Amino acid sequence: MKYLVATSMGNDSIALAQYMQENYRGEFGAVYNDTGWSRKDWPKRVKAFSDWCFERGIPFYITKSEGMESLVRRKKGWPMPASKMQFCTSILKEGPTLELLDKIDPDGDLIIVTGRRREESQNRSKLSAWQYDSIKHGGRDVYNPLVSYVESQRNDLLNAFGWDVLPHQSMECYPCVCANKKDMEAMEGDFDRIEQIEQIELSMGHTRNEKPRTMFRPYRAGGGVGIRQVVEWGCGGRGWKSPYYPEAYKFNGKTTTGESDIAYDDNTKAGREFARQCDGGYCGS
Numbered sequence: 001m002k003y004l005v006a007t008s009m010g011n012d013s014i015a016l017a018q019y020m021q022e023n024y025r026g027e028f029g030a031v032y033n034d035t036g037w038s039r040k041d042w043p044k045r046v047k048a049f050s051d052w053c054f055e056r057g058i059p060f061y062i063t064k065s066e067g068m069e070s071l072v073r074r075k076k077g078w079p080m081p082a083s084k085m086q087f088c089t090s091i092l093k094e095g096p097t098l099e100l101l102d103k104i105d106p107d108g109d110l111i112i113v114t115g116r117r118r119e120e121s122q123n124r125s126k127l128s129a130w131q132y133d134s135i136k137h138g139g140r141d142v143y144n145p146l147v148s149y150v151e152s153q154r155n156d157l158l159n160a161f162g163w164d165v166l167p168h169q170s171m172e173c174y175p176c177v178c179a180n181k182k183d184m185e186a187m188e189g190d191f192d193r194i195e196q197i198e199q200i201e202l203s204m205g206h207t208r209n210e211k212p213r214t215m216f217r218p219y220r221a222g223g224g225v226g227i228r229q230v231v232e233w234g235c236g237g238r239g240w241k242s243p244y245y246p247e248a249y250k251f252n253g254k255t256t257t258g259e260s261d262i263a264y265d266d267n268t269k270a271g272r273e274f275a276r277q278c279d280g281g282y283c284g285s
Contacts, residue, residue: 001059003028003143004105005113006097009045010170015157016115016146017049021056022160023145028113029059031100032172033093036067039171040192052161061104063096068173069200076204078215081178088177098138105140112142117149177215184221184234197227202248210251218242225249 005020007013007030020028030053032046046062053060065071071091072078079088101110112134118125131142146154155165168186169176174193175183187194197215204213218225221233223242226249233240245255 001027001029001110003111003113004101005030005115007032007049007115008170008172009042009049010115010172011158011166012115012117012120012146012154013170014049014161014163015149015154016113017052018157018161019145020113021058026057029061031061031063031097033063033065033096035065035088035092035173036069037092037173039174042171042174061100063093063100065092065096068092069196072200073204077207077213079177080217086177088173092173094136101138101140108138108140110140112137112140114142114144115146116144117146117154119150175215179216181221181234184231186234187231188235194227194231201226206251206256210254210256212249212251212256214249 003020003024005013005016005028007017009032017030030049032049034046050060050062052058066074068088071088075087077085079086101108104110116124116127118127127144127147129144129147131144133139134142158165168183175187201212201214206212212225214226214230216224216227216230221230222236222240224230224233225242226246229242229246233242250256
């Protein structure tokens with residue numbers, strides 16, 4: 001095994017697996033990070049990919065971590081995109097992958113392969129095909145063979161693999177802290193996950209600034225406080241605003257969030273910015 005493919009089971013990841021099978025047959029393995037926060041149907045997709053690998057003699061690894069809920073409770077807060085508080089990727093994906101690499105590749109000879117593409121987003125627009133001595137990958141080189149592929153080329157690989165094109169990104173983390181309005185609309189009706197998130201939010205109480213520890217900041221979701229209002233925002237029209245402040249999220253009967261809300265005492269400009277996607281450098285979306 002010369003290459004290790006990092007996959008999230010999303011469109012780009014599966015297209016990458018097909019590309020590697022066509023061009024590096026017998027030279028690669030694959031790894032998937034189980035974050036403990038995937039959509040309930042996602043394990044079936046992982047199993048199908050595992051079977052595909054088994055049939056072709058491709059080594060396939062699944063890493064485990066403490067899981068998102070445990071992590072959030074331990075950190076006493078939710079990860080915040082594009083800030084010093086976006087700790088989910090490093091703990092749920094990067095750390096477990098490096099632990100695996102230390103076991104299967106102690107000399108650091110493997111080349112890590114990802115399905116990232118420049119077309120995906122602004123923060124990947126200048127990504128090169130090769131990244132040498134990547135710190136995130138324990139000093140190993142990283143190969144991004146699909147970097148210049150457009151969506152139609154990616155889809156051709158997916159068709160060759162035999163899987164349909166998903167209308168969304170990977171659901172290895174559901175919802176991702178980088179979720180947008182469309183992503184939240186898609187959560188409507190998923191009562192189990194909504195209730196799970198709500199219970200976590202309410203059980204963690206408030207920050208020292210008396211703000212509820214919600215997964216999504218109100219300023220990102222039309223002032224919506226709590227997961228139920230964030231889903232309402234996702235389903236609402238342009239300009240949707242929260243119609244009321246949920247009683248369960250108030251601090252001693254007071255409302256404490258507003259347009260100036262910054263996550264957990266992080267009063268920097270960066271604290272108000274958020275990424276369009278997880279970008280830990282370990283997989284395609």
